[in-house]
Amino acid sequence: MNKLKLFYNSFSQPSRAVKCLLKIGKVDYEEKFVNLAKGDQFKPEVKSLNWNCQVPFIEDNGFVVFESHTIMRYIHQRFNLDNSLYPQKLEDKTKIDMYLDWHHSNTRRSANYVTASLLSKRTGQPSLYVEDLVHKELLKAVQNLNDNLLNNPSHYIFGFQKPTIADISCYQELTELKLINFDFKKYPNLDAFMNQMSNIPEIKEVDKDFSDIALKIFKVNL
Ligand SMILES: N[C@@H](CCC(=O)N[C@@H](CS)C(=O)NCC(=O)O)C(=O)O
Numbered sequence: 001m002n003k004l005k006l007f008y009n010s011f012s013q014p015s016r017a018v019k020c021l022l023k024i025g026k027v028d029y030e031e032k033f034v035n036l037a038k039g040d041q042f043k044p045e046v047k048s049l050n051w052n053c054q055v056p057f058i059e060d061n062g063f064v065v066f067e068s069h070t071i072m073r074y075i076h077q078r079f080n081l082d083n084s085l086y087p088q089k090l091e092d093k094t095k096i097d098m099y100l101d102w103h104h105s106n107t108r109r110s111a112n113y114v115t116a117s118l119l120s121k122r123t124g125q126p127s128l129y130v131e132d133l134v135h136k137e138l139l140k141a142v143q144n145l146n147d148n149l150l151n152n153p154s155h156y157i158f159g160f161q162k163p164t165i166a167d168i169s170c171y172q173e174l175t176e177l178k179l180i181n182f183d184f185k186k187y188p189n190l191d192a193f194m195n196q197m198s199n200i201p202e203i204k205e206v207d208k209d210f211s212d213i214a215l216k217i218f219k220v221n222l
Pocket residue numbers: 011012013014015036041053054055056066067068069
C-alpha cells in the first residue's frame with residue numbers, strides 16, 4: 001500500500017480544507033505541490049491523472065478523486081475517522097451534506113470576491129463585477145451563516161458539538177477573506193466560529209503555511 005497523495009496548493013481554500021482533515025485524522029499522506037500560477041495543473045503528468053485540472057485532488061493507490069467535499073467524505077470512510085467529523089445518523093449526515101452542497105454556490109463566493117478585489121487593487125480599475133454581483137451574494141451567504149447556520153450555542157454549523165467537515169470547509173473558504181481585511185466583527189456568530197476554528201492545532205498549522213505565503217506574496221499580515 002502506498003501513501004495517499006494530496007495534490008495541493010496553499011492558496012486553494014478547498015486544498016487547505018482537505019489538508020486540515022488529513023492532519024486532524026492523523027492520516028499518513030504525501031503532499032504534491034501544484035504550482036497553479038505556473039499552470040502545473042495542465043502539465044501532461046498532472047492532467048493524465050486528473051482531467052479536471054484543478055486542486056485539490058488525491059491519488060490513493062491508483063484511485064483518483066477530485067472535488068474537495070467528495071475527497072473529505074472518502075477520507076473519512078477510508079481511514080475510519082471519528083464520526084463526529086461526519087456524523088452517520090441519517091438526519092445529521094444529511095445536514096452536513098446540505099451545507100456542503102450549499103457551500104459551492106454561497107460561501108464559495110468568497111473566492112471570486114477575493115480574486116476580483118485583489119485584481120482590481122492591482123490594476124487600479126474598479127470592478128463592477130465585484131461591487132454588484134459577487135459582493136452582494138457573498139454578503140448574503142455570510143449573513144445566512146451568521147443568522148442561521150451558526151446561530152446556536154456551539155457556533156458550529158447546524159449546532160453540532162464538535163467541528164465537522166462542513167465547518168472545516170467553511171472556515172478555510174472564509175479565511176481567504178482575511179487577505180482583504182474583511183470585518184468579521186460585524187457578524188458575531190461567524191466571528192466566534194472563526195476564532196474557535198483557528199484555535200484547533202492542526203488548523204493552526206495549515207493556516208501558518210498560508211499566512212507565511214500571503215505575507216511573502218501580498219505583503220498582508222494575516
Ligand atoms: N469545487 C472544487 C473547486 C476546486 C477549485 O476551484 N480549485 C482551484 C483552486 S481553489 C483551482 O485548481 N484552480 C486552477 C484552475 O482552475 O486552473 C473543490 O471543492 O475542490
